[in-house]
Amino acid sequence: MKLVSSAEKAVIKKDFGEVWNTKMARTTLILVPAVLVVAIPALFLLMIYLVPTSQMNGVDKMMELLPPEIKYYTQRQAMYYFLTNYLCPMLFLMIPMMNSTVSAACSFVGEKERSTMETLLLTPLSVKQIFRAKVYGCLLISFLSSMISFVVFTIVVSAGDILLKMPFFFNWNWLVLVVLFAPALTIFGVIFMVLVSGRSKSYMESIQTSGYIVLPVVLLFIGQFTGLFQLDALLLFFISVGVLAADAVLLLIASHSFTPEKLLR
Amino acid sequence: MDAIYAEHLFKTYDNVNYALSDLSLSIPQGTVFGFLGPNGAGKTTTVKILTGLLRQTSGECTVYGYSPSQNPCDVHRVSGVMTESAKMYGQLTGMENLVFFAQTIGMEPDACAQRAGELLKQLDLWDARDKKLSEYSTGMAQRLSLARALIHRPPVLFLDEPTSGLDPESAQSVNEMISSLAAVAGTTVFLCTHQLRYAQDICSSYGIIDSGKLLACGDFQTLCDGAGCHIKAGFRLAEGEQLEGYEQKDGWWQTELLKEEEMPLLLQKIVEDRHNVYEARLIRPTLEEVYFQYLEHQEATT
Ligand SMILES: Nc1ncnc2c1ncn2[C@@H]1O[C@H](COP(=O)(O)OP(=O)(O)OP(=O)(O)O)[C@@H](O)[C@H]1O
Numbered sequence: 205m206k207l208v209s210s211a212e213k214a215v216i217k218k219d220f221g222e223v224w225n226t227k228m229a230r231t232t233l234i235l236v237p238a239v240l241v242v243a244i245p246a247l248f249l250l251m252i253y254l255v256p257t258s259q260m261n262g263v264d265k266m267m268e269l270l271p272p273e274i275k276y277y278t279q280r281q282a283m284y285y286f287l288t289n290y291l292c293p294m295l296f297l298m299i300p301m302m303n304s305t306v307s308a309a310c311s312f313v314g315e316k317e318r319s320t321m322e323t324l325l326l327t328p329l330s331v332k333q334i335f336r337a338k339v340y341g342c343l344l345i346s347f348l349s350s351m352i353s354f355v356v357f358t359i360v361v362s363a364g365d366i367l368l369k370m371p372f373f374f375n376w377n378w379l380v381l382v383v384l385f386a387p388a389l390t391i392f393g394v395i396f397m398v399l400v401s402g403r404s405k406s407y408m409e410s411i412q413t414s415g416y417i418v419l420p421v422v423l424l425f426i427g428q429f430t431g432l433f434q435l436d437a438l439l440l441f442f443i444s445v446g447v448l449a450a451d452a453v454l455l456l457i458a459s460h461s462f463t464p465e466k467l468l469r
Numbered sequence: 470m471d472a473i474y475a476e477h478l479f480k481t482y483d484n485v486n487y488a489l490s491d492l493s494l495s496i497p498q499g500t501v502f503g504f505l506g507p508n509g510a511g512k513t514t515t516v517k518i519l520t521g522l523l524r525q526t527s528g529e530c531t532v533y534g535y536s537p538s539q540n541p542c543d544v545h546r547v548s549g550v551m552t553e554s555a556k557m558y559g560q561l562t563g564m565e566n567l568v569f570f571a572q573t574i575g576m577e578p579d580a581c582a583q584r585a586g587e588l589l590k591q592l593d594l595w596d597a598r599d600k601k602l603s604e605y606s607t608g609m610a611q612r613l614s615l616a617r618a619l620i621h622r623p624p625v626l627f628l629d630e631p632t633s634g635l636d637p638e639s640a641q642s643v644n645e646m647i648s649s650l651a652a653v654a655g656t657t658v659f660l661c662t663h664q665l666r667y668a669q670d671i672c673s674s675y676g677i678i679d680s681g682k683l684l685a686c687g688d689f690q691t692l693c694d695g696a697g698c699h700i701k702a703g704f705r706l707a708e709g710e711q712l713e714g715y716e717q718k719d720g721w722w723q724t725e726l727l728k729e730e731e732m733p734l735l736l737q738k739i740v741e742d743r744h745n746v747y748e749a750r751l752i753r754p755t756l757e758e759v760y761f762q763y764l765e766h767q768e769a770t771t
C-alpha cells in the first residue's frame with residue numbers, strides 16, 4: 205500500500221501550484237516569515253547591540269523573570285536571552301499558524317469559491333482521498349515554509365549569539381517547540397480551516413477567522429510576563445500533546461463533515 | 470442491464486417543494502437520451518443525483534449497476550460528466566487542465582498528454598492549448614469541459630446543456646461528436662438541453678420533465694402518439710382552389726394521417742378530382758410541437 209496514489213499526488217501538486225499562484229497566499233508564505241524571523245529579531249539585535257546600557261529601562265524587572273543561571277550575564281546578553289527565549293518563540297509560532305490557515309483557506313475555500321470542487325468530486329477519487337490529498341498538501345507547504353523559516357531564524361539568531369559572545373540559543377524549549385508544538389499547531393490550523401471552510405463563503409472571510417487560533421497562543425506567551433508561570437520544555441511538551449489530541453478529534457470531525465452535499469452548498 | 474436506471478426518485482432541497490417527484494427512468498446502453506424541460510424543471514438536479522453530487526431524498530438509482538450514493542467512485546469511473554457548475558482551473562492552461570484530470574483517473578503520464586492532445590484537436594482547441602483557462606471564452610471553456618468529460622472514454626456521458634454557449638458551427642460539431650460516440654463506441658448519453666432542433670437530430674429517446682414530474686418518456690414515435698401529434702399530408706394547389714375537409718395553413722391544405730402509407734392514395738384522389746397540385750408533402754410533427762403539446766397539457770391539468 206502506497207501512502208498516496210499517483211492521482212492523489214497530482215492533486216497535491218495542483219494544490220501547491222494553486223497556493224503559489226494566489227497572490228495573497230504567496231505573500232503570506234514569504235513576507236510573514238521574513239518579517240517575523242528576520243526583520244524583527246535583527247532589529248532588536250541591532251538595538252541591544254547599539255543602545256548604551258545606561259539608557260535601557262526596566263531591564264532589572266525583566267531580569268527577575270529569567271532563570272537564575274542568567275544572573276551572570278551582562279545586561280546586553282540578558283536582553284538578548286530574553287529576546288530569543290521569550291519573544292522569538294511566539295513570533296516563530298505565528299508562521300506555522302498563518303501558513304497552515306492561509307494554505308488551507310486557499311486549497312479548500314478557494315476551490316469551493318471558484319467552483320472547481322465540484323469537478324474534483326466528479327473524478328473517480330473518493331471524497332476521503334480528496335480530503336487526504338488536500339490536507340497533506342497544506343501540511344507539506346506549511347511544514348516546508350516553517351522549516352525554511354527556522355533555518356533562516358537560526359542563522360540570524362546565531363549571528364547575535366556570536367556577536368554578544370553567548371552560547372548557542374538552541375535548548376530543550378526550542379526543541380519541543382520546533383519538533384512538536386509547531387507541527388501540532390500546523391495540523392490544527394489546517395483542520396480548523398477545513399471545518400470553517402464549510403461555513404465561510406469566501407477566502408478572505410475564512411482568513412479572518414484564523415485570528416481565533418493565533419490569539420490563544422499569543423496570550424500563552426504574553427502570560428509569562430505576569431510571572432505566574434514559566435513555559436519550560438515539559439509544560440510545552442504537555443501543551444503540544446494536548447494540541448495533538450485536539451487535532452485527532454478535529455480530524456475525525458472534519459473528515460466526517462467532508463461530504464459532497466456539504467461542500468457544494 | 471440498463472446503463473442508467475432510476476426508480477421513484479424524490480428530491481427536496483427544503484422539505485417543502487419537491488425538485489423531483491417520482492421520477493423513474495430506464496435507459497438502455499447506447500441510447501442518446503434527450504432530457505427536456507423548462508427552467509427549474511429538475512434536469513440538473515437529476516444529473517447531480519445520478520452522478521453522486523446530491524443524495525436523493527428517496528428512491529433508487531444506478532449507473533451501470535453502481536449506486537451513485539454508495540459507490541460514487543465506480544460511477545465516476547464509468548461516466549463523464551459535464552455540468553455548467555463544474556468548472557476547471559483558471560490558472561492552468563487547457564492542456565494542463567486535461568492532463569491533471571486524466572491523472573486523477575489514474576492514467577499514465579504519457580497516455581494523459583496523448584489523449585488530451587487528441588481531444589483538444591477534436592474540439593478545435595489545439596491552438597489554445599497553452600493559453601490559461603482564465604483567458605478562454607465561454608464557448609472555449611465549455612468545449613474544454615466536454616473534453617474533460619470524455620478524457621477516459623467513459624461508456625456513459627452526462628451532458629448538461631453542452632451546446633448552450635456555443636456558436637452554431639461548434640454546436641454542430643459537438644452534436645456530431647455525440648452522435649458518433651453513440652454510434653461507434655456505443656456510448657450512452659444523457660443529454661439535458663433546451664435546443665430542441667438539435668435534440669431531434671441526435672437523440673434516439675427522450676424524457677420530458679416539468680416541475681420534477683416526468684411527463685413522457687420514450688422514442689419520438691411514442692412521444693408523438695402520447696401527445697396526439699400525427700403526421701400530416703400537405704398540398705399546395707393553384708390559387709383559388711379548395712380542398713373539402715382540409716384545413717389551410719401557411720398556404721398548404723393539410724389533413725392528419727394515421728400513417729404515412731395513406732399518402733399515395735390521397736394524392737391520387739386529389740389529382741383525379743382535377744385539382745392542380747403544385748406540391749405535395751408529408752408534414753411530420755417536430756419535437757418542438759410535441760414538447761409544447763405536453764407542457765400545455767400539463768399546465769391545463771394543474
Ligand atoms: N441548491 C439548491 N437549493 C435549493 N433549491 C434548488 C437548488 N438547486 C436547484 N433547486 C431548485 O430545484 C428545482 C430544479 O432545479 P434544476 O436546477 O434541477 O432545474 P433545471 O431543470 O436544471 O433548470 P435549467 O433549465 O434552468 O437549468 C428548481 O425549482 C430550483 O429552484
Ligand SMILES: [Mg+2]
Nearest residue numbers: 512513514629
Ligand atoms: Mg440546469
